[in-house]
Every structure is written in structure tokens, then in C-alpha cells.
Amino acid sequence: MIDLIRLVAVARVFEVKGGFRSAIPHGTGHIHDTYCVTFDAGDREERIILQRINTLVFKNPVAVMENIKRVTDHLRSRLNGEADLDRRVLRLVPTQDGASWHVDADGQFWRAYRFIEGAHTYDSVESPRQAFEAAKAFGDFQRLLADLPEPRLHESIPEFHNTGKRFAGFERAVAEDAAQRGAEAQDEIAFAISRRTIATALLNAELPERVTHNDTKLNNVLLDDETGEGICVIDLDTAMPGLAAYDFGDMVRTMTSRAAEDERILSRVAMDFELFESVLRGYLQGAASFLTEREFDTLIIGAKVIVFEQGIRFLSDHLAGDTYYKVSRPGQNLDRCRTQFKLLKSIEEQQDAMLLLLRSLI
Structure with missing residues (x-):
């Protein structure tokens, strides 16, 4: 488990609005450290998925993030005009300086996605x-x-x-x-x-x-x-x-x-x-x-x-x-x-x- 103070500090590197409210582990994946981070943006909540990339599995995280940026940008361009576009393609949250990922003082790689509301994943097929x-x-x-x-x-x-x-x-x-x-x-x-x-x-x-x-x-x-x-x-x-x-x-x-x-x-x-x-x-x-x-x-x-x-x-x-x-x-x-x-x-x-x-x- 990552220290909460450190987690909040990393989340603040990304473009998010409002005050920090909570950060909880998210999902059932076993590769990355994944958190759902919630901010109080006045009359609403803003949630992001914050991940520390496992560089033991993905030894070239820059290449991984370059791929993800190109893939999501292309998907978004192909679906431009579709209703509910922001729920149909993952959207990377940029850092405050416009980068697609962040490297912390310990050399750990982090990324953030906008949270997609009103949808879930399932670990086994039910129908x-x-x-x-x-x-x-x-x-x-x-x-x-x-x-x-x-x-x-x-x-x-x-x-x-x-x-x-x-x-x-x-x-x-x-x-x-x-x-x-x-x-x-x-x-x-x-x-x-x-x-x-x-x-x-x-x-x-x-x-x-x-x-x-x-x-x-x-x-x-x-x-x-x-x-x-x-x-x-x-x-x-x-x-x-x-x-x-x-x-x-x-x-x-x-x-x-x-x-x-x-x-x-x-x-x-x-x-x-x-x-x-x-x-x-x-x-x-x-x-x-x-x-x-x-x-x-x-x-x-x-x-x-x-x-x-x-x-x-x-x-x-x-x-x-x-x-x-x-x-x-x-x-x-x-x-x-x-x-x-x-x-x-x-x-x-x-x-x-x-x-x-x-x-x-x-």
C-alpha cells in the first residue's frame, strides 16, 4: 500500500480540480497499483484512475505510454461526433505541464485516466x-x-x-x-x-x-x-x-x-x-x-x-x-x-x- 500523503502529492501533479476527498484501491488487476481518487469540485465530484506502472513487467514504460497516447488519440478522432464520446475511449489526464505521464522522485512512472461513470467490468461471464x-x-x-x-x-x-x-x-x-x-x-x-x-x-x-x-x-x-x-x-x-x-x-x-x-x-x-x-x-x-x-x-x-x-x-x-x-x-x-x-x-x-x-x- 502506498502512503496516502505520497498518493495525494502524485495526484496533484495531474490536471484535476477541487480538493482531495479520498483515494481507494480500484479494480482486480495484479500488475499495476491502481487507485480511484476523488476530488471535491464544488457542486460535483471529479474522479480519476491513478496508476503506478509496474516497470518490472513493462520495462519500457515510455514506449507503453507513447502507444497508449497514439491509440487513444486515434480512437477519439475516429469516433469524433459520437454521442457519449468521453465514455467510449479512455482519456489520459495530462500533468500540469502537459505530459501524458509523470515520473516521481523515486523514478516511479505514474499515469491518470478520467473515471468513466455508469459502467463496470466483470471478472467472469454471466450471460x-x-x-x-x-x-x-x-x-x-x-x-x-x-x-x-x-x-x-x-x-x-x-x-x-x-x-x-x-x-x-x-x-x-x-x-x-x-x-x-x-x-x-x-x-x-x-x-x-x-x-x-x-x-x-x-x-x-x-x-x-x-x-x-x-x-x-x-x-x-x-x-x-x-x-x-x-x-x-x-x-x-x-x-x-x-x-x-x-x-x-x-x-x-x-x-x-x-x-x-x-x-x-x-x-x-x-x-x-x-x-x-x-x-x-x-x-x-x-x-x-x-x-x-x-x-x-x-x-x-x-x-x-x-x-x-x-x-x-x-x-x-x-x-x-x-x-x-x-x-x-x-x-x-x-x-x-x-x-x-x-x-x-x-x-x-x-x-x-x-x-x-x-x-x-x-
Whole structure:
């Protein structure tokens, strides 16, 4: 927890009006330190989201902030004239000297966004409508950024979805077995090795590079409290060059199974086809106008790739001794791996039906 006096001092660096009222932790993210800061602006409250950027994860915070500034400016220009514009695009709060971020005396990087009222995020899908709205928002996000002018965005995390490289890292983790856990994970290791071709399925597919979000979970879309509409895509740290199939794949991974990510009862883990259809319909409503035929053809492959990639990342970390993903109990990363592999099997079993639905919609 950051000292309140320090937090108020940092908040004052940004363009905010009124007297400080409160600052409370905000959201369920695990990367940055995030606070909702409220100011008393006379006859109303003014709220901002204040974040200290985690520079252990994002080692080039300037590149991250330059990307976010360009992306939000472009989205705002594309949506100019839309009703409720300030709720549909994140708006950076500038510092008093006009900068998009602040570096404090300790070298910590800070940023602030205007708080978007009347909307919330959800950590798990409660209905097909929610899946549809979130997927449509991500599809719109890709479409609106398809004409982002040069130069190319920075890679905020280089080779983030280089699944071939991830698989090579998995093989090293198996060989080193640093935490002496290989014996208990033989079935999972064998499963991953038997599907190694998935790792390179998109690497040489000659797909166009897009501006992608790269973290397309349900809780990265704000849903309007009254209408349920997906109104704003948030958490833009990994907005960078990528493939459309990666974003779609992560939607399938995170929105189509009703089980927890570390579910121990694997019979509860499966791709819900109704939720998949909602994700697909929503995404295509937002993105279909700019996708190429080859991109349509690789969307389902993208789902397999991303689920496989996340599974081997969890498994690699388990074998290495839980050095990357936080765990709250022994074996949690192995359980996370098992849910991903069970989800992958479910996708494989339903792949023909998924492709038929895709073809019927395009």
C-alpha cells in the first residue's frame, strides 16, 4: 500500500480540480497499483484512475505510454461526433505541464485516466449477452485502429505471442526441472509435446499485421450499467502490433468456459458452444468489415494457439518453481495448465462445428 500523503502529492501533479476527498484501491488487476481518487469540485465530484506502472513487467514504460497516447488519440478522432464520446475511449489526464505521464522522485512512472461513470467490468461471464458485447467492443477496437498511421507501434512486450519461442522455453523448463516437479506433470508434458505443431500454426501463415489489444479478457471491457453495451476497451498496456487471430483466440480462451482458471474438477471445464457463438457473432459484428479471407480462416486456429500457449506458460512456470505467476497454494500453476489443456481438448472436439458456424456467418 502506498502512503496516502505520497498518493495525494502524485495526484496533484495531474490536471484535476477541487480538493482531495479520498483515494481507494480500484479494480482486480495484479500488475499495476491502481487507485480511484476523488476530488471535491464544488457542486460535483471529479474522479480519476491513478496508476503506478509496474516497470518490472513493462520495462519500457515510455514506449507503453507513447502507444497508449497514439491509440487513444486515434480512437477519439475516429469516433469524433459520437454521442457519449468521453465514455467510449479512455482519456489520459495530462500533468500540469502537459505530459501524458509523470515520473516521481523515486523514478516511479505514474499515469491518470478520467473515471468513466455508469459502467463496470466483470471478472467472469454471466450471460451470452456479456460475451457478445465484450467481443464486439474488441472487434470495434481492431477495426477503428486498422488505419492507424505510421510509424509502427512499439512492442511493449517483445515477442509476446511468439508461441514457437514459448514452446522452446517450455522444453527448457522440462529439461532443467528446476523445482523437481517433472514427475508429477508427465501427462501434461506428454500432452504438450504431442501438440507441438500448434505452436507454429500461425507463425508462417502470412497474415497481415494489425493493431491488437493482446489481453482480450471480459474484464478489459467496461459494460454500461443500464444498457449492458460494451462501451470502452481498457487496459491498453499491450496494445501493439499483432494478429487478429491472437485477440480472437484469447476471447475464446477467457470467455467461453464457465470454470475458474484454476478449477481442480476438470469435468467442469469445457468450451460452452453458446458462449462461443456469442463471442464469434460479437467479434465479427465489430471486425468483419476489414478482415481478409485468410484472417477469417485462421480465427479458430487462433483459439487453439492461444489456449495452448497459455497452458504451456503455466506448465513451464510450475516446473520452474512458480517464478512468474503468483500462486496462493501449492500446485496452482499445474491446475491452471490442466484447465487450459482440457479447454483445448474441448475446442478440438468441437472444431468442425465451430468452423461451420464461422462459415455460415461470413
